[in-house]
Amino acid sequence: MNKDFILPDIGEGIxxxxxxxxxxxxxxxxxxxxxxxxxxxxxxxxxxPSMHSGRVTKLYYIAGETAKVHSPLYAIDIDGEDxxxxxxxxxxxxHKLELVKQPTNVTQSEINNKVLTTPAVRKLARExxxxxxxxxxxxxxxxxxxxxxxxxxKPDLKAPLLSLTKAIEDRSEAIVGVRKIMANHMADSVATIxxxxxxxDVDVTELLKLRAFLKSRYNEEVKITLMPLLIKALSLxxxxxxxxNSRVDGDFTELTYLASHNIGMAVDGKTGLLVPNIKDxxxxxxxxxxxxxxxxxxxxxxxxxxxxxxxxxxxTISNIGAIGGISASPIINKPEVAIVALGxxxxxxxxxxxxxxxxxxxxxxxxxxxxxxxDGATIARFNNSWKAYLENPSTMLANMV
Numbered sequence: 001m002n003k004d005f006i007l008p009d010i011g012e013g014i015x016x017x018x019x020x021x022x023x024x025x026x027x028x029x030x031x032x033x034x035x036x037x038x039x040x041x042x043x044x045x046x047x048x049p050s051m052h053s054g055r056v057t058k059l060y061y062i063a064g065e066t067a068k069v070h071s072p073l074y075a076i077d078i079d080g081e082d083x084x085x086x087x088x089x090x091x092x093x094x095h096k097l098e099l100v101k102q103p104t105n106v107t108q109s110e111i112n113n114k115v116l117t118t119p120a121v122r123k124l125a126r127e128x129x130x131x132x133x134x135x136x137x138x139x140x141x142x143x144x145x146x147x148x149x150x151x152x153x154k155p156d157l158k159a160p161l162l163s164l165t166k167a168i169e170d171r172s173e174a175i176v177g178v179r180k181i182m183a184n185h186m187a188d189s190v191a192t193i194x195x196x197x198x199x200x201d202v203d204v205t206e207l208l209k210l211r212a213f214l215k216s217r218y219n220e221e222v223k224i225t226l227m228p229l230l231i232k233a234l235s236l237x238x239x240x241x242x243x244x245n246s247r248v249d250g251d252f253t254e255l256t257y258l259a260s261h262n263i264g265m266a267v268d269g270k271t272g273l274l275v276p277n278i279k280d281x282x283x284x285x286x287x288x289x290x291x292x293x294x295x296x297x298x299x300x301x302x303x304x305x306x307x308x309x310x311x312x313x314x315x316t317i318s319n320i321g322a323i324g325g326i327s328a329s330p331i332i333n334k335p336e337v338a339i340v341a342l343g344x345x346x347x348x349x350x351x352x353x354x355x356x357x358x359x360x361x362x363x364x365x366x367x368x369x370x371x372x373x374x375d376g377a378t379i380a381r382f383n384n385s386w387k388a389y390l391e392n393p394s395t396m397l398a399n400m401v
Contacts, residue, residue: 001077001078002057002075002076002077002078003052003075003076003077003078004072004073004074004075005036005048005050005051005072005073005074005075005076006070006071006072006073007039007048007067007068007069007070007071007072007073008069008070009069009070009307010039010041010046010069010307014041014069015068015069016041016066016067016068016069017039017040017041017046017066017067017069018039018040018041018064018065018066018067018118019037019038019039019061019062019063019064019065019066019067019073020037020038020039020040020045020063020116020141020143021037021038021063021116021141022036022037022059022063023035023036023037023038024036024037024056025056025059026056026057026058026059027055027056027057028055028056029053029054029055029056030050030053030054030055030056030076031050031053032050032051032052032053033049033050034049034050035047035048035049035050036048036049036050036056036073036074037073037074038304039067040117040118040143041118045143045271045302045303045304045305046304046305046306046307047304047306048073050076052076052078053078054076054077054078055076055077056074056075056076057075057076057077058074058075059074060072060073060074060075061073063116064116116137116139116141116142116143116144117132117137117143117144117145118143118146118271120146120174120176121144121145121146121148121149123174123176124146124149124173124174124176125149127173127174128149128153130149130152130153132144132149134152135148135149135152136148139270139302139303145270145271145303146271147270179272181272182272182273185333185334186331188334189331189332189333189334190331192334193332193334193370193372194370194371194372195329195331195332195368195369195370195371196368196369196371196376196379197329197366197367197368198366198367198369198376198379198380198383199327199364199365199366199367200364200365200380200383200387201362201363201364201365202362202363202364202365202387202390202391203350203360203361203362203390203391204226204345204361204362204363204390204391205360205361206391206392206393206394207226207229207390207391207393208226208345208361210229210393210394211224211225211226211229214286214287218287218290221287222287222290222291222294223290223293223294224290225290225293227265227293227317227319228286228287228289228290228293229286229390229393229396230317230342230390231263231265231278231281231289231293231317232281232284232286232289232396232400233386233389233390233393233396234261234263234281234315234317234340234386235261235263235281235282236385236389236396236399236400237382237385237386237389238261238282238315239282239399240382240385241378241381241382241385242257243257243337243373243374243378244315244337244338244369244374244378244379244382245257245258245261245314245315246258246337246373247314247335247336247337248335248337248370248372248373252372255373258314260279260280260282260312260314261280261281261282261314261315262277262278262279262280262281262312262313262314262315263277263278263281263313263314263315263316263317264276264277264278264313264314264315264316264317264333264336265277265278265293265296265297265316265317265318265319266316266317266318266319266320267296267297267300267301268301268323269300269301269302269303270301270302270303271303274300274305274310275310275313275316275333276296276297276299276300276305276309276310277296277309277310277312277313277314277316278292278293278296279312285400296309313333313336314336315336315337315338315339316330316332316333316336316338316339316340317339317340317342318330318339318340318341318342319341319342320341320342320343321341321342321343321344321345321363321364322344324344325343325344326343326344326346326364327341327343327364327366328341328343328366329341329366329368330366330367330368331368332368332369332370337369337370337373337374338367338368338369338370338374338379339367339368340365340366340367340368341365341366341368342363342364342365342366343363343364343365343366344363345361345362345363346361346362346363347359347360347361347362348360348362350362365383365386365387367379367383
């Protein structure tokens, strides 16, 4: 049975994408879940898997063309029977290949369309009248990123001083891609959610010792950072304060308490800020969470991430301290109701139980909450629960399933 694969929703607000690369050709036999193509949106690179085993009978686009969401991307014979491709289609494909090999009288825009990049980068190239073929791509498979174009546009510091005049002039650039999506999302969150902030310090000295022990024990198996420990402790506290893991509907008539603890991590990737989330943290071990942290962080930083990893988050951690800074006022990732920003860890003097000063590792936690749902007393009690696990990490063992 011949069946069209309809390109599904691959991200909020995404209506089209660019076909970067076909992993198969017409006539190939494929297995279920085998990657058929890489497509690119202004938000991320997405791998499109096959929903069935069978034989690919038609590719509706060539690499570099724009595909529409909810339209056919490719066709597959689910039964896997031999399918004779129409001669006309074969000739059409050969004609397209011939045009690529022997371009004549083509515009700069047409040449740029053959380059592996995103629609946003193509637009940037058009604005500056650039030939993308002259720019070296640093992305996957030589894909040209926005950073590559901006680097290409930088003035040559070895050139005569006169050339620096252009570098200090005002310039404008289009707000597109992840930056635009993030801007719209944050503006909507601020406009519709009454934020309040709660700030507290936590002593992570013992947590760092536990991390050092786990690192020595599991270093060859998985990368152990503080994040898996922070995430697991947060999940344990959510179990006692489920309201922080809730969401409200659009017209604020219903509050839903979410059973899954899908904890998000803000990641500063090549394509912009992404917030992938680890699903069902309440059912995972610390080592399992560590594997997910590594997988999702690497995927977000490369820009190649499964859209499912970006959906259905319930609460978010922003580790801004990894870059710098002590405190922040994070904006809630709507429709979630809470977010926490972690500051950098500082070595500070603190009095111990005997009244003596000693060096401790202190981190500031800055919470933002949706004041329609959470009040200050609730977030303070919830934070105290989380803080207790972090300052005495051995207590996590008594509460882990």
